[in-house]
Amino acid sequence: MAKELICIQCPQGCRLQVSGRGEGLKVRGNKCARGIAYAGKELTNPSRTLTTTVRTCFPDFPVLPVRTRGEVPLARIFACMEEINAVRVERRLRPGDVVLDRLAGTGVPLIATADMGEGKAVYH
């Protein structure tokens, strides 16, 4: 029996018809290979990149945007949020700097996505 999924890998949002599992997985409606990988993952272990913020000690930059480097299981998102909410950043970080090594037992690191700069930004 075919299942309908909408691919979320890019803004095109292909409508996928998915049947079978594992080796026998059949995907139709995808415009690229990412759709096949997405369908396989979505049926067995739906995962997402988590993007959120963490508190900092800097008044000019009170919260720092962060993301997971890789995807975490959708079912673990709120466990991740709980751990992230306990963090306080005390160094000025740049995009890619690691905030947490292994997030909530997923093995996926949490990284900064913004440049906190040095104090007030002056560009001229």
Add this chain to the structure above:
Amino acid sequence: MRKDWDVIVIGAGPAGLAAAAAACDAGAGVCLVERESRPGGILKQCIHDGFGLVRYGEKLTGPEYAWRDIEAVRRRNIPIWTETFLLELQRAGDGFVLTMQNREQAVFQLTARALVAATGCRERTARQIFIHGQRPAGIYTAGTVQHMINIQGYLPGRRCVILGSGDIGLIMARRLVLEGARVEGVYEIKPEPSGLTRNLVQCLQDYNIPLHLSTTVTRVLGRERVEGVVVCPADENLRPLPDRGRIVPCDTLVLSVGLIPENDILEPLGVELNPRTGGPVVDQRLAANVPGLFSCGNALHVNDLVDYVSESGEIAGRAAAAYALGRTQPPNHAELVPEGDILYAVPGRLDLAAGGKAVVYLRANRTIGNARLTISAGDKTVLRKRYPVLRPPEMERIVLDLADLPAGAGAVKLSLRGEENG
């Protein structure tokens, strides 16, 4: 400090940053003016991912995407005047005078041969969609909620209703839930959602947030703080049916009801605006009717992908540099006339003297299937394209080679015809 520039770019968001880098690479002396304390524009608060797939082939968050552009501007030593507010724009001789204000220099003036207006857009508010009554605390636009949570670190409410299914509204629904608020539902007056399909999946479906189509908010309850809203189904003419209204208790109403390009500052220059897009009427170089004025990004028309905002910034920046350095011919314009199922198309005219390739952005005015797009001049069809489905929220981009147009082409027709309920 230099006072006279070849090109000044107004706004250091993604469009402005790309414009400045492109103008610099084309040999112009260029600087950026930004009213906020940091460059990056709205991307600073768009902490979700999905940016950059077209331009970089990878999925970036807003701040990461902005960072690449900011670094590109820094590497070129392009000055950015941050916390600097543009008060007035005037034409002077064959250039422009900009009267500006900031903390260090109070009121001061800069001059430029060419201007790139990369001023972005602003959100439609409660007043503009006719929600009247008391003015309790707790009514915010989605962008304001995004700024409060992602930049300031405040949660604006505990129990939220979202009106409008635009992308920012869907993204904020998920964001509110992640931060511990409850989202009662997203209400959309139209029979179809206005955000991207993938945001319906990853923002609403993933978090079991209900989407109510053909339903709208007609009243806000509460005096000091929002205590609830009245929601009503709407008929096919988008008229609410008041006798079928019901109360949804909440402390916050979030509005995601559309964006409007911000071009007020250009008005004294006599700029011609397209009433469909709210942005200037431009040619393929993104030149407005005022000589030396160029427009790009969401100030030109509201985009759904930042990648195309950057592309338009690059086009405008390059063209502004060419103009400022005296490398352009007097224009020879042909109108680009949209027909059929097109909501709008940008650019509105083609400069045949400049030639080259025109990047054309367009939106369908309704969801259509088996759509055929043709571009023709006189009896010659120069481009044909088919789409299985086109939806108004998803912008299409096509490239037209002006060399394919017959000599002396008058108006160029851009026609889109599709079938209902694609």
